[in-house]
Amino acid sequence: xxxxxxxLFSGNGxxxxxxxxxxxxxxxxxxxxxxxxxxxxxxxxxKNPNGRIPVLELExxxxxxxxxxxxxxxGEGTPFLPADRLERARVTEWLFFEQYSHEPYIATSRxxxxxxxxxxxREALAQKQTPGYAALGVMEKRLKDHPFLVGDRYxxxxxxxxxxxxxxxxxxxxxEKFPGIQSWIERVQAQPQYIPITSSxxx
Amino acid sequence: xxxxxxxLFSGNGxxxxxxxxxxxxxxxxxxxxxxxxxxxxxxxxxKNPNGRIPVLELExxxxxxxxxxxxxxxGEGTPFLPADRLERARVTEWLFFEQYSHEPYIATSRxxxxxxxxxxxREALAQKQTPGYAALGVMEKRLKDHPFLVGDRYxxxxxxxxxxxxxxxxxxxxxEKFPGIQSWIERVQAQPQYIPITSSxxx
Numbered sequence: 196x197x198x199x200x201x202x203l204f205s206g207n208g209x210x211x212x213x214x215x216x217x218x219x220x221x222x223x224x225x226x227x228x229x230x231x232x233x234x235x236x237x238x239x240x241x242k243n244p245n246g247r248i249p250v251l252e253l254e255x256x257x258x259x260x261x262x263x264x265x266x267x268x269x270g271e272g273t274p275f276l277p278a279d280r281l282e283r284a285r286v287t288e289w290l291f292f293e294q295y296s297h298e299p300y301i302a303t304s305r306x307x308x309x310x311x312x313x314x315x316x317r318e319a320l321a322q323k324q325t326p327g328y329a330a331l332g333v334m335e336k337r338l339k340d341h342p343f344l345v346g347d348r349y350x351x352x353x354x355x356x357x358x359x360x361x362x363x364x365x366x367x368x369x370x371e372k373f374p375g376i377q378s379w380i381e382r383v384q385a386q387p388q389y390i391p392i393t394s395s396x397x398x
Numbered sequence: 399x400x401x402x403x404x405x406l407f408s409g410n411g412x413x414x415x416x417x418x419x420x421x422x423x424x425x426x427x428x429x430x431x432x433x434x435x436x437x438x439x440x441x442x443x444x445k446n447p448n449g450r451i452p453v454l455e456l457e458x459x460x461x462x463x464x465x466x467x468x469x470x471x472x473g474e475g476t477p478f479l480p481a482d483r484l485e486r487a488r489v490t491e492w493l494f495f496e497q498y499s500h501e502p503y504i505a506t507s508r509x510x511x512x513x514x515x516x517x518x519x520r521e522a523l524a525q526k527q528t529p530g531y532a533a534l535g536v537m538e539k540r541l542k543d544h545p546f547l548v549g550d551r552y553x554x555x556x557x558x559x560x561x562x563x564x565x566x567x568x569x570x571x572x573x574e575k576f577p578g579i580q581s582w583i584e585r586v587q588a589q590p591q592y593i594p595i596t597s598s599x600x601x
Binding site: 244245253257259260261262263264265267268271280281283284285287288290291292294295296298299329332333336337 | 447448456460462463464465466467468470471474483484486487488490491493494495497498499501502532535536539540
């Protein structure tokens with residue numbers, strides 16, 4: 196059985212919990228407290244030298260890190276990852292966009308605000324507004340006239356972008372001016388076996 | 399014929415130029431000056447709404463962005479991307495590591511230093527030292543006793559990480575304490591059809 200090392204507040208972890216649950220795959224859930232340094236212990240660094248969750252233990256002693264790499268691994272051969280070459284490329288294009296142009300602004304802001312760092316990181320938070328809204332603008336451009344990010348159905352690209360976008364307001368980003376994103380959030384939440392980010396999943 | 403929109407100084411663009419050249423694929427090379435805003439024009443934003451190079455035009459009007467998504471697209475079915483499921487997962491694990499934990503520190507520092515911003519960005523440059531060296535440490539842990547990042551041969555994971563690692567010193571990062579990385583750089587540079595980052599490739 197898969198074992199997922201995770202942190203409940205993490206959107207990156209949520210991506211994996213959500214896909215595993217929607218695929219109907221059982222898994223053992225192990226909660227680590229990143230605020231207490233539990234992902235920086237020598238024991239955990241054996242699992243992921245980069246010291247980050249989520250990490251999926253595929254079989255005893257075989258660990259896969261990077262949330263979007265895990266999505267690609269689990270999605271292979273399922274309806275969540277298209278078989279068509281160009282559609283697959285579009286999925287990975289969104290996955291890299293998410294990690295480079297979206298997560299560092301929207302997720303990081305949410306993490307700081309959640310942990311009471313609004314004052315300490317005031318300037319850094321302000322600097323994240325422009326690039327964070329730019330990322331939402333790129334998504335809106337697609338979603339204003341398409342139901343999902345790739346093709347016409349729900350894929351791991353939607354899972355990856357949904358994770359932090361639907362809680363963007365917790366990071367100080369209003370979705371008011373992004374009607375396409377708002378409708379898409381409702382479509383994702385209506386998918387079978389959907390679980391909220393506050394859930395550790397069906398495991 | 400493929401058309402590559404690129405900027406010669408860019409390591410992200412270099413990844414694509416290098417792979418295309420090593421695959422023996424002809425392409426048209428279009429240089430855009432990102433410092434002059436040439437990737438933020440309405441015309442270019444039609445090609446990539448995120449306003450970044452590299453962009454590969456696969457056929458007239460079909461554009462693929464995100465350097466590592468392009469590597470995965472071009473690598474499919476070639477010796478540069480393994481067929482084995484776990485090895486493919488390891489490749490994508492390195493590709494996401496590169497964009498999230500490596501590029502924002504090492505590549506960004508190099509870009510600022512190259513453009514004479516050492517004083518203006520002095521504090522930001524200093525903040526990038528610790529995470530940048532941490533990323534090199536993660537690579538060294540693998541490369542100190544393995545010839546390449548995944549399996550025992552050269553893949554797109556090596557191309558993606560090589561791009562900015564071999565010029566890390568231009569970003570103020572010394573490779574002196576990373577002998578595994580140093581040997582790996584020599585192995586990459588010895589690959590057939592290798593081109594340096596200063597070359598626009600064989601096209």
